[in-house]
Amino acid sequence: MSQQVVSSAASFPQRILAQGKYETLAMLKNGEQLLLNIAFPLFALVGLRYTGFLDSYAQQLGVTRLDIAVPGVLALCVISTALSGQGIATGFDRRYGVLRFLSTTPLGKTGLMMGKILAVLTVIVVQYLVVLLVAVLLGFRPHLIPILLSIPTLLCGAAAFTALGMLIAGTVRAEATLAIVNMAWAILAIGGGTLIPTHHFPGILGWIVNILPSGALGASLRGEYLHQEFLFLPHLIMLVWAILCGSFAAKFFKWSA
Amino acid sequence: MQNLNSSHPHFQLGNTSALAAVQIDSLVKEFKPTRDFAQKNPEKINERGTVSAIDGLSLTAHRGEVCVLLGANGAGKTTTLACAQGLQKPTSGTVQLLGENPWGASPELRARVGIMLQDGGLPQAMRPIPLLKHISSMYQNPLKVDEIAERLGIHSFNGTTIRRLSGGQKQRVALAAALMGRPEVLFLDEPSAGLDPQSRNVVFEIIREQKEKGVGIILTTHLLDDAQRLADDVYIVDAGTVVRHGSVQELLAGEDSNHKRLTFTLADKLNTQRLTDRLGSDVTLIHLSDHHYALEGQLSPGVIAQLGAELEQQNLMPVSLELSQRTLEDVFLEISGRDIQ
Incomplete structure (x- = not known):
């Protein structure tokens, strides 16, 4: 053999960081993704601040509209990024053979998935900062305890919705993924216990929404922001969703379309 | 094996x-x-x-x-x-x-x-x-x-x-x-x-x-x-x-290494019947298009001489005359019996 310079795989953390950075920038530079991840949640925040949708609930608790809106909008951010954002990106990457190609590099399938999770978490941090900043400008007063309590909640929510997004993106066509996650986003935002608390819903419907990952995420964040209380049951519900969807995704995910 | x-x-x-x-x-x-x-x-x-x-x-x-x-x-x-x-x-x-x-x-x-x-x-x-x-x-x-x-x-x-x-x-x-x-x-x-x-x-x-x-x-x-x-x-x-x-x-x-092809183009139309009569059954004359023809089969110096003689008799000067090797395309055709495209 000639004296060829050989190369080897970059270290595991290097590969994941590189992929995480790449996926994060891809999400933050894409116009549609920005609309979904940043603009729509901010519209919701401003909308709920200046309309009366949450008034009866706010009066009941003796809090401002923004106090109820902020945790709901944070929940919506998680759904935007983890379910819609990564779902759509992964669906189209799969269609164009990108997942297949990247899985043949030293990154591999595991590295690719971990890079995506890292990107979801990074974008959620960015969204959190932007939402808090705008909320403060609108008159919201943040407290440290709810913010600290919300960290494990956002992790559970991100896990559940990323797993659900991967399950959809890995099993149906890219266009169908786009349609499903966008529709799910709209339905869950309004009727999934995300922006509007579930005790507004009649009977059995409220109960169903409570066991949806969106309802659980919204309820947890409102518990933390409104009552400074960490609710175990909804966290458990989100983890069950994460494990169920994650195992189905691991079993049925197709790397090429 | x-x-x-x-x-x-x-x-x-x-x-x-x-x-x-x-x-x-x-x-x-x-x-x-x-x-x-x-x-x-x-x-x-x-x-x-x-x-x-x-x-x-x-x-x-x-x-x-x-x-x-x-x-x-x-x-x-x-x-x-x-x-x-x-x-x-x-x-x-x-x-x-x-x-x-x-x-x-x-x-x-x-x-x-x-x-x-x-x-x-x-x-x-x-x-x-x-x-x-x-x-x-x-x-x-x-x-x-x-x-x-x-x-x-x-x-x-x-x-x-x-x-x-x-x-x-x-x-x-x-x-x-x-x-x-x-x-x-x-x-x-x-x-x-x-x-x-x-x-x-x-x-x-x-x-x-x-x-x-x-x-x-x-x-x-x-x-x-x-x-x-x-x-x-x-x-x-x-x-x-x-x-x-x-x-x-x-x-x-391959197995039939003598299988070669001679393509030629003439300035005018060839009387194909007279050429095939002269060449016998070892080679096949193929009319490709207009004035393009090909000979395939057991090509030998004798076959080429006969072709030359016939062209002389018909007073036809070839515009081109080419002996070609088999190509992978021919091999592929022989094996699969169809075109690769």
Whole structure:
């Protein structure tokens, strides 16, 4: 053999960081993704601040509209990024053979998935900062305890919705993924216990929404922001969703379309 | 045959470069058909309810050589590569990539292998150079992005996203990506598809260079010219199995090595009846078009002399007269009884 310079795989953390950075920038530079991840949640925040949708609930608790809106909008951010954002990106990457190609590099399938999770978490941090900043400008007063309590909640929510997004993106066509996650986003935002608390819903419907990952995420964040209380049951519900969807995704995910 | 083929890796300890780049033995890959496919092609479904894409295929690709899988679309070339690359799990048979099982390959093994997929597999929204930089971050000591980009003329279209590149431009980016980790084995699926003649020459030059460095190259093509220009070893694949294997020379020699062809063009119309009467049954006269003709069969100096004599009698001067060798195309036609396209 000639004296060829050989190369080897970059270290595991290097590969994941590189992929995480790449996926994060891809999400933050894409116009549609920005609309979904940043603009729509901010519209919701401003909308709920200046309309009366949450008034009866706010009066009941003796809090401002923004106090109820902020945790709901944070929940919506998680759904935007983890379910819609990564779902759509992964669906189209799969269609164009990108997942297949990247899985043949030293990154591999595991590295690719971990890079995506890292990107979801990074974008959620960015969204959190932007939402808090705008909320403060609108008159919201943040407290440290709810913010600290919300960290494990956002992790559970991100896990559940990323797993659900991967399950959809890995099993149906890219266009169908786009349609499903966008529709799910709209339905869950309004009727999934995300922006509007579930005790507004009649009977059995409220109960169903409570066991949806969106309802659980919204309820947890409102518990933390409104009552400074960490609710175990909804966290458990989100983890069950994460494990169920994650195992189905691991079993049925197709790397090429 | 089977015993000779299954070289035992333990005999080659201490000299890992003697290990084959890729060794495939009796590979079978079956798929569950979609309902649509099953309705349209009921004859292709076997008793297990599956369809075989690869049916007992064996091949060895060596380091420092170009191994070409030649076959029509749907012959099973890409599926064979997918099994060798660890993208698909064989139904049965064994596949070794640099002596290891590619299914569930370690990052270290993947770092030694460069892959260019048929559809490129490149992220649509990225620009070429940032994409290559990203790929290079998966390796320690990768190629220099600017050098390989320069070589393949990628800088000239770096302002354009992958989505908007031409087929040939995408191919060049995909090749650069495959080379990024200085691979020991290089898989190229239809590398010349969509390339203009100039970039095709650059790509072929790079393939030859890699071969000289000792890289084992395994490429698929349905273009016979590619195989003739590059291959050390050709496997002709049809219906998921190897129907012929050998060097280009061996394949062209074939069993009936006298089977040659003489094509000629005349200035005017030939009286074909008189020529065939004179030549007898050893050769066949084919009227190709207008004033183009071909003689095929047991061509000998005598046949050429008879042709000359007949043309003299009919007072016809040939515009061109060419004796041609068999091409891989002829070999392919003889084997499969149909055209490769």
